[in-house]
Amino acid sequence: MPYTEDRSAWFEGQGLWQHVPESDWLDWTWQLKNRLTTVEQLERHMELTADEKAGCAFANHKLALAITPYFFNLIDRADPNCPIRQQVIPRSAEMILSEGEETDSLGEDAHSPVPGLVHRYPDRVLFLVTDRCAAYCRYCTRSRLVSNAQDYNFHPEHEQALRYIEAHPEIRDVLLSGGDPLLLSDKKLEHLLSRLRAIKHVEFIRIGSRIPVFLPQRITPALCDIFKKYGPVWMSIHVNHPRECTAELRDACERLSFAGVPLGNQSVLLRGINDDADVMKALVHRLLRMRVRPYYLYQMDLITGGAHFKVDVRKGLEIIEALRGHTTGYAVPQYVIDAPGGGGKVPINPDYVESITDDEIVFRNYEGKRFHYPLKTRPLQPAAEPQVTVSPA
Numbered sequence: 001m002p003y004t005e006d007r008s009a010w011f012e013g014q015g016l017w018q019h020v021p022e023s024d025w026l027d028w029t030w031q032l033k034n035r036l037t038t039v040e041q042l043e044r045h046m047e048l049t050a051d052e053k054a055g056c057a058f059a060n061h062k063l064a065l066a067i068t069p070y071f072f073n074l075i076d077r078a079d080p081n082c083p084i085r086q087q088v089i090p091r092s093a094e095m096i097l098s099e100g101e102e103t104d105s106l107g108e109d110a111h112s113p114v115p116g117l118v119h120r121y122p123d124r125v126l127f128l129v130t131d132r133c134a135a136y137c138r139y140c141t142r143s144r145l146v147s148n149a150q151d152y153n154f155h156p157e158h159e160q161a162l163r164y165i166e167a168h169p170e171i172r173d174v175l176l177s178g179g180d181p182l183l184l185s186d187k188k189l190e191h192l193l194s195r196l197r198a199i200k201h202v203e204f205i206r207i208g209s210r211i212p213v214f215l216p217q218r219i220t221p222a223l224c225d226i227f228k229k230y231g232p233v234w235m236s237i238h239v240n241h242p243r244e245c246t247a248e249l250r251d252a253c254e255r256l257s258f259a260g261v262p263l264g265n266q267s268v269l270l271r272g273i274n275d276d277a278d279v280m281k282a283l284v285h286r287l288l289r290m291r292v293r294p295y296y297l298y299q300m301d302l303i304t305g306g307a308h309f310k311v312d313v314r315k316g317l318e319i320i321e322a323l324r325g326h327t328t329g330y331a332v333p334q335y336v337i338d339a340p341g342g343g344g345k346v347p348i349n350p351d352y353v354e355s356i357t358d359d360e361i362v363f364r365n366y367e368g369k370r371f372h373y374p375l376k377t378r379p380l381q382p383a384a385e386p387q388v389t390v391s392p393a
Contacts, residue, residue, distance in 0.1 A: 015073035016045055025069075028217040032134065032183075036067045042089070046077035055090030062094055062305060063143040067135045071214050074243055083241040083273040088135055093308035100340070103144045105302040107342025114164050116156040120342060124173035124204075125165060129156050129192065133180045134214040137238075139268060139309045141301045141338075146179055162195050165202065173204040182211035182218055186226060193230040205230070208266070210238040216252035224259035231260045236295060240267050240274050245286040257291045264295035267333065268309075269319075275311045277322035284323065284331040294333040299348070302340055313337070313348065321350045325366025 017025060017034075024030040036042055039056045048056070059065040067088045075089075076082035104110075111120040118126035131145050131154045140146055145154045156178075165171050174196055181189065196202050211218045227233050235256060239245065253263055265287050267274060274280055284294040299316060300309055316335050323332045336345045354362045354370065361373050 017069050017073075026217050028215055028220070031068045031070055031215055031217055034069050035135070036069070036072055037065055045072070046075070048089075049080050051092050052080075052089050054092035055094055058092070058095050059090045063090075063136050063138065063140055063146065064148075065090060065136065066133070068214050070217070070248065071135055074246070081272060084243055086273055087137055087139075087240065087270070090138055091308065094138065094305035096307065097304055098307040101302045101304045101306065102340070103304055105340055106141065106338055107340075108142075111342055114157060114160045116154070116158070117161040117164055119164075119168075119171075120344060123170055124175065125171055126175050126177055127161055127165075128154070128178050129158065129176055129181050130179035130183055131156070132178070132183050134183060134211055134218075137210070139270060139300055139303065139306050141303055142179075143303055143305075158192065162192075162199075165196070166199050169201045172201055173206070174202055175206040175208060177208040180209050180211050181207050182209045182215075182223070186222055189223075190226045190230070193226065193233065197230050204234070205232075206234045206236065208236045208238075212237050212249055212252040212256070213239055213244055216246075216248040219252040219255050221255070224255050224261075227256070227259045227261050232262065233260075234262050234264070236264045236266050237292065238267070239265050239283065239287060239292075240270060242279065242282040242286050245283070245290060250290045253290045253292055263292045265292050265333070266296040266298060267294070268298045268300050269311045269316050269335075270300065270309045271311050273309075275315055275319070277319050280319050281323060281327060281331075284333065285327070288328075288331055294331055296345075297333040297335045299335070299337040301338055317348065317350050321366070324350070 020030075036045075039048065039053060042048055042056070056065055071084070071088065075085045077085075079085070108118045108120075108126070111118050113119055116128045118128070120126070128142075128145070131148055133146055136146065148154065165174060176192065181192075184192075193205065196205055237253075239249070256263060267280075267283070269275060274283065280297075287294055297316065297320070299313060300306060300311070320332065320335050335348045337348055338345050352363050352365070354364060356362075356375075358375065360375055362370060363373070364370050
């Protein structure tokens, strides 16, 4: 059955915070100051399951609990399996360590020449500029680092990282991440962008952020002016479920787009949240309507305590097959696995190729029909002899 949603069933506007002045609600700093960070705060607004209470008790040893009032309004408080609820409210399964899981599952620390910088690929670096987020995803790849619940003691060294980038002319692409770079003040963010733009060999600046999803109020005209000044700055946002595609997120994406920021989306394939072809199709269609190109669909990284979110890769391939050919190509993300231990992103695709020989490739299309494409060119008949006309003397 196609995914549908009755918007009237969900909180609109300020929801539980209707008493708050609109000027406060639209202030991103108010949203941060009023995040829900304890079991007691959650229980004022909803009934937690025993599983969730146990997860919350463990959160400060793994990854802190924090949810903005705006994002909390999207939770169905009557449904323990709500796809928004599962992403941000801890569960006891986070305490369970499973085979293959690692604290640093992508081997980032081994590729870090200076604190806060990961140089894995030849021409690009990952610049971790903060360890804080507006809210914390329970499947976070950097749960060892983000929120410092595990005493990782990460302290970004911006100046040291900038000097490293300046000293390495092979670096043409810098991705700002963390934590969430958009939690930095306008002043700090402008300083970083201006320094990067001043480095002649840096051609491409990107930001990875979930702020537009958790805290769309942060996308202010002043912030957009900074992106205009130092653009083009590309941005990957992180939306996992169509219920996250609110009017507020749409408006934030429009402000970014009109400021010249090209937008892509990175989703993580999560059990019980988006491991369904109809849900994924609804998501990618809504993203396109918000000027956001679906970019990556990630197989979840092997982070500790994440097994309850893990989806069989074959299910991910089924979802891609259900999209390819059945909707516009712009709507189909690339399914990838970030190879454990630091191998980088590897594309995982459905097998459309049946055989390749010296003569031809045989493949099937989205309908399962078989096609042959010749690889050698053979004339059907010899070329005609050129005709020479001799003019009379």
